Amino acid sequence: MSITLHLMLHFVCSFLGLFAGMFGGFAAAYAANRAEMGDGVQIASFFAVLSAGLLLPWLLFRRLVPARCPACDGPAFPRGRRPIRYCCRRCGHVEVTSVSYGRRDDY
Numbered sequence: 463m464s465i466t467l468h469l470m471l472h473f474v475c476s477f478l479g480l481f482a483g484m485f486g487g488f489a490a491a492y493a494a495n496r497a498e499m500g501d502g503v504q505i506a507s508f509f510a511v512l513s514a515g516l517l518l519p520w521l522l523f524r525r526l527v528p529a530r531c532p533a534c535d536g537p538a539f540p541r542g543r544r545p546i547r548y549c550c551r552r553c554g555h556v557e558v559t560s561v562s563y564g565r566r567d568d569y
Contacts, residue, residue: 465538465548468529469561472540476520483515531555 463471490507528537529548536552543563549556 463529465529465532465557465559468527468540468548469546469559471527472520472523475523476516479519480512480516482519483512486515487512532557 487508487510490511491504494504494507524540528539528551530536531538531548531550531553533555534550534553536550538548538550538555538557540546541549545562546559547556548559
């Protein structure tokens with residue numbers, strides 16, 4: 463898949479993981495409430511499952527699903543955050559994107 467498509471699917475995967483984490487967090491908090499655990503356990507379980515739902519899809523997609531290198535069609539994986547760079551494992555080509563997580567450093 464192209465780098466552009468990879469970036470879009472990465473965003474969609476993270477977004478869906480957030481909703482899955484919210485649903486799972488509410489389910490975990492409900493289960494803690496049914497088991498008559500304290501409010502702290504309910505809140506902690508909600509945020510733990512919410513964080514896992516957001517971070518796990520993001521990490522797994524970033525580490526396991528490659529994009530296609532524009533130079534040699536080999537597997538290119540994202541590196542960095544400001545801006546995101548795709549590094550090819552076959553030829554070493556680095557493709558710098560205009561997408562950043564957070565503020566760009568080159569202003």
